[in-house]
Amino acid sequence: MRNRRITIGILAGLAVIALARHPTADIKILTHDATDRAPHQIRAALDLGLVAVSVLVTWTGTHLS
Numbered sequence: 001m002r003n004r005r006i007t008i009g010i011l012a013g014l015a016v017i018a019l020a021r022h023p024t025a026d027i028k029i030l031t032h033d034a035t036d037r038a039p040h041q042i043r044a045a046l047d048l049g050l051v052a053v054s055v056l057v058t059w060t061g062t063h064l065s
Contacts, residue, residue, distance in 0.1 A: 028054045036060045 039058035046053040 027052070029056070031057050 036058070038061070040061055042055075042057045044053075044055045
């Protein structure tokens with residue numbers, strides 16, 4: 001009887017975990033200067049289902065004027 005209660009408790013816990021929404025991560029790193037008129041950019045995105053990463057890196061080159 002005791003083993004049956006433990007088994008039912010474990011199954012109920014697993015059911016709650018299965019029904020709960022899985023957490024997702026969305027990490028964004030933005031580095032830029034809003035006043036830069038001609039930024040150079042590198043963009044990257046990675047989506048692994050539960051984890052998504054988006055990266056944008058910009059820099060200013062030397063201007064010929």
